[in-house]
Amino acid sequence: MDYLLDIIKKIACFYVFASFILNLVNDERYKKYINMFTGLIMIILVMKPVINMFSSxxxxxxxxxxxxxxxxxxxxxxxxxxxxxxxxxxxxxxxxxxxxxxxxxxxxxxxxxxxxxxxxxxxxxxxxxxxxxxxxxxxxxxxxxxxxxxxxxxxxxxxxxxxxxxxxxxxxxxxxx
Structure with missing residues (x-):
C-alpha cells in the first residue's frame, strides 16, 4: 500500500510542478514542447512501477x-x-x-x-x-x-x-x- 501511495505522490508532485512551469511560460510556441516533454516524463513515471512488477x-x-x-x-x-x-x-x-x-x-x-x-x-x-x-x-x-x-x-x-x-x-x- 505504501508503494502505491508513494507512486501517487510522485505523480501528483510532478503534475503540480509541470502546471507551475506551464503557467510561467506565456508563449504558445514553447507550451507545446513543454507539454510534450512533461507528457513523456509522466509516461515514464507511470510505466516505471509496471516495469518493476515484471522485473521482480x-x-x-x-x-x-x-x-x-x-x-x-x-x-x-x-x-x-x-x-x-x-x-x-x-x-x-x-x-x-x-x-x-x-x-x-x-x-x-x-x-x-x-x-x-x-x-x-x-x-x-x-x-x-x-x-x-x-x-x-x-x-x-x-x-x-x-x-x-x-x-x-x-x-x-x-x-x-x-x-x-x-x-x-x-x-x-x-x-x-
Whole structure:
C-alpha cells in the first residue's frame, strides 16, 4: 500500500510542478514542447512501477534460493546428528560440492569460474546456528586479467549473504587470473 501511495505522490508532485512551469511560460510556441516533454516524463513515471512488477523475477529467485538454503541447513543438521566424525566429514564434502554447483551459475554471470567452496558449519548442538554455515571460503578463477572484480565480489557477497544467511564478513572470495 505504501508503494502505491508513494507512486501517487510522485505523480501528483510532478503534475503540480509541470502546471507551475506551464503557467510561467506565456508563449504558445514553447507550451507545446513543454507539454510534450512533461507528457513523456509522466509516461515514464507511470510505466516505471509496471516495469518493476515484471522485473521482480530476481526477487522471486532469491526467495526461492533462501528457502532452499533453509531446507539444506535443516537436512544438514539432521544428517550431522546421525553421523559420527567420519560421517560429518563426508557430509561436509557433499555439502561443499552441492554449494559449488548451486553458486557456479551466479559466478559465471560475472565471468568467473568457481573452483572450490569450503563451508564451515556449526556442529555445536547448543548453538542457535546448529547446522548452518558460519563462514564460507571460495576459490575462483577470473577470465579477464585486467578486471579487478571488486564490484563482482561485492555483489556476489551480497547475494550469498542474502541466500545462505551468512554474515558478509564471513564470506571470503579469492579470485585468481
Amino acid at each position: 523475477d530476481n526477487q522471486f529467485e532469491t526467495l526461492l534460493k533462501t528457502n532452499e538454503s533453509d531446507y539444506m541447513s535443516r537436512e544438514m543438521a539432521d544428517k550431522i546428528s546421525v553421523a559420527g566424525s567420519y560421517g560429518k566429514e563426508l557430509i561436509l564434502n557433499e555439502f561443499n560440492e552441492t554449494l559449488k554447483n548451486s553458486l557456479s551459475h551466479k559466478f559465471l554471470d560475472y565471468g568467473i569460474t568457481l573452483e572450490k567452496t569450503e563451508a564451515q558449519i556449526e556442529f555445536d548442538r547448543t548453538d542457535s546456528d546448529y547446522g548452518r554455515i558460519t563462514s564460507l571460503d571460495i576459490a575462483a578463477k577470473g577470465f579477464d586479467v585486467s578486471n579487478s572484480y571488486s564490484v563482482a565480489v561485492t555483489e556476489l557477497k551480497k547475494y550469498i549473504s542474502n541466500v545462505y544467511k551468512i554474515d558478509r564478513n564471513n564470506i571470503h572470495i579469492n579470485i585468481t587470473c
